[in-house]
Amino acid sequence: MAIGIGGSNAAAELAKLKDMTGGVEPIQPAEYAARVARAQALMKQHGLDAIYIESGTNLLYFTGVAWRRSERLAGALIPASGPLHYIVPAFERGTFTGMLQIPGDMHCWDEDADPYRLLASVIEQAGCANGTLGFDESAPYFMYEGIRERAAGLRIKSAAPVTSGCRLRKSAAELALMQRANDMTLRVHQAAAAILRDGIGTDEVLDFIDAAHRAVGARRGSTFCIVLFGPDTAFPHGVKTPKRLERNDMVLIDTGCQLHDYHSDITRTYVFGEASARQRDVWAHEKRAQAVAFERVRAGIEAQEGDRAVRDYLATAGYGPGYALPGVPHRTGHGIGLDIHEGPYLVGGDRTVLDEGMCFSIEPMLCVPNEFGIRHEDHAYITADGPRWFTQPAKSIDDPFALG
Structure with missing residues (x-):
């Protein structure tokens, strides 16, 4: 069994969780005033x-x-x-x-x-x-x-040239809120992994994650949550019917919360039991694909280049091409902020030139139909020195939360 997977229970894990929202302030009136001033300047530029x-x-x-x-x-x-x-x-x-x-x-x-x-x-x-x-x-x-x-x-x-022109680049205050929200969700992921056991249902895990988000300070609980086991993990956004966990199943959990209206969104995928050679191989390619996108994105390049780098790499590994399966069925990433999905998008055709303060997920999901899917999702933001992660990606299939 991988480090941190199973071995505990919901009551014990909830008891360990503490409110994590201290020391982070909501957006202040002066920043709202600066946003309006920026919007008015952009209106003049765009003839509005x-x-x-x-x-x-x-x-x-x-x-x-x-x-x-x-x-x-x-x-x-x-x-x-x-x-x-x-x-x-x-x-x-x-x-x-x-x-x-x-x-x-x-x-x-x-x-x-x-x-x-x-x-x-x-x-x-x-x-x-x-x-x-x-x-x-x-x-x-x-x-x-x-x-x-x-x-x-x-x-x-x-109004998009004005609204997007303002919202695409996050301020220091926005980045701080998103950093804390992501820290909260990563802690919830760790707790959720620990409660897994043979036969646990996806609905029980969903309920736990909602309670855990509340325990770390997310007033509304989980903003969304996807919990998938076994072959269902090959469906990026889930299936209708709840399932029970079996030994050696792949587990995919995608969830997030809000802190002062700003979103988090993290996906972790790992094996409950002993990973097979096949699971290890695909997991490693997914991890490398996420790293390839991170290495490519920086200020001055188009958003679509992150997606292109992923698909080029995976084609050399025998996946795809393009959106063909086994391979990546969806875009590499989406922007995030007050909306869970907003610009820029790491996808072919998005020619947004990346700039400092832009935030987005990096989540090229590898799907193998009728077997399993693996999605590593973390968010990054652009700085003058390159991209930075809000949360560090999964370490390895044997120690996904770097606990060892």
Whole structure:
């Protein structure tokens, strides 16, 4: 049995876990103000007179308001100069105001009113009625239609050059939150590995991981969790039916949490029992593929180059080519931050030029249909000196958590 796999139980492991959130602060008002200033500078560069940001992570990023998206318009108009304007359901004003980190003019609409006419009026007040509006690229199409039909003189483009232009590069405060969140999830992974036993069900492990995330300080528990045993590990995002663990099964666990809204996301794969020569060989190729991508990414190269390096290496090892199986069925990595998946993406066709502060997963998964799959997933960020890991990758198939 590999070091750290099995031999304990849920109660014992939960008792060992302590809150890990101390000493890390949420994003402060001064940083929100700097984000808005950066957005306004980018608007001028891209010929936008204002941007409209709907509820969701873009609104959270610029204003601190964590608002669940619904059919009701609730968001912010950020002009290229001047104060912000908030468009909010009247009955939600108190709750919305309590979350704000950036002051602005509040415009409320009652349930029987037309919120899009209100937004058009606010755009006119801001002096942008005949200008160009950047519309939140993540907002529903019906909202785009709503403002387009009520502001005939307005030119509407995607706000993505501004929103992504700000969000792609993480600040020191963002990196600190993501570092701690990943530290928390890695500790949970270690605890989950220790409770494995013959016959344990995937659902029991899922419940434990949620409780463990809460124990280390993740208020909402697991943001997501995938637990797979045996041949099911060849399905990247899981299967419908819970399974029970058998001796010498491959185990794949992919999970994460949030700390002050920033995500972690780590996958570990190892064997419960004695690894076969076949399992060892594929595990080693997966580990090398992850390292190849890490060695390739750095400031100044396109995001797609990380994926290309992985596929080139694996082709020499007899996998693929491309997305053919046995091989890598999905992209090598995704960006992370307030969204679990955001830009940049390590995938063919993503020509984003990597820069300092950009964060992404490195997780080229090797799938062998009807046998098993192996995914090593850790996240990295770009510095002036090259990439750095948030968490160190799995050490070896015999000591995945470097406990020996």
